Amino acid sequence: MKKSAEGFTRIAREVFAPIYPVIAEQVLAWSGIRDGICMDLGSGPGLLSAALAEKSGLSVIALDADPAMARFARETADGHGCADRVNPVVADVHRMPVKDNTASLVVSRGSIYFWEDRVRAFRExxxxxxxxxxxxxxxxxxxxxxxxxxxxxxRRRNPDWDRDIARRSGWATAETLRRELAASGVALSRIREEEAGMWVEIRKDPTPI
Incomplete structure (x- = not known):
């Protein structure tokens, strides 16, 4: 697991790093939320967590099931000067150690393809x-x-990249995600299909009965 975490972190920092500030700006603009508590699920080495902390007043819980990722997320937050507002937590998205009605914003980039039970995760x-x-x-x-x-x-680094992406995407098509959202009973949700990728958007009624 340690080797896998180190390899993933290297790719995230060397190849994927430019996307995280862009995604942070997007979700902040879409949500209109810039303070309170944010949860970054499957946070990995915490690049999105750090970008969100840098661009807002949010305190970010960087949640990942791999203990090795907590160390990398701390390193990332230290490097970005936001260690005081990024809190790495080792936990499972299916059983989050967080009280009801805690987070103003929840984000997750990439980990949805690896969740074992997305219906349960959506409820959480x-x-x-x-x-x-x-x-x-x-x-x-x-x-x-x-x-x-x-x-x-x-593609240069991994000859199987396209096949790997196609396989992962096949596990979470828009049709599949809509079916799982319906099964979850989540009240307010939709699929946002963008040119650069797809998002599940879940909102909580601001005036629950």
Missing amino acids: IERVLRPGGVAFVGGSFGTAALRKTIFAEM
Whole structure:
């Protein structure tokens, strides 16, 4: 697991790094939320967590199931000067150690393809969102231009890149995600299909009964 975490972190920092500030700006603009608590699910080495902390007043919980990632996320936050507002937590997205109605914003980039039970994860996301909170979980590359650049570099590094991407995407098509959202019973949700990727958007009613 340590070797896998180190390899993933190296790729994130060397290849994917440019997408995280872009995605952070996007979700902040879409949500209109810039303070409170944010949860970054499957945060990996914390690049999105750090970008969100840098660009807002949010305190970010960087949640990942791999203990090695907590160390990398701390390193990332230290390097970005936001260690006081990024808190790495080792936990499972299916059983988050967070009280109901805690997070103003929930984000996750890339980990949705690896969740064992997305129906349960969607319920957990709705549970931890505060009334009026919003979640964006998916697999975007930020912009079409960034997607093109990253694909070119990953094809150079990994001859099986296209096959790997197709396989992962096949596990979470828009149709599949809509079916799982319906099964979850989440009240307010939709699929945002963008040129650079796809997001599941979950909102919590600001005036629950």
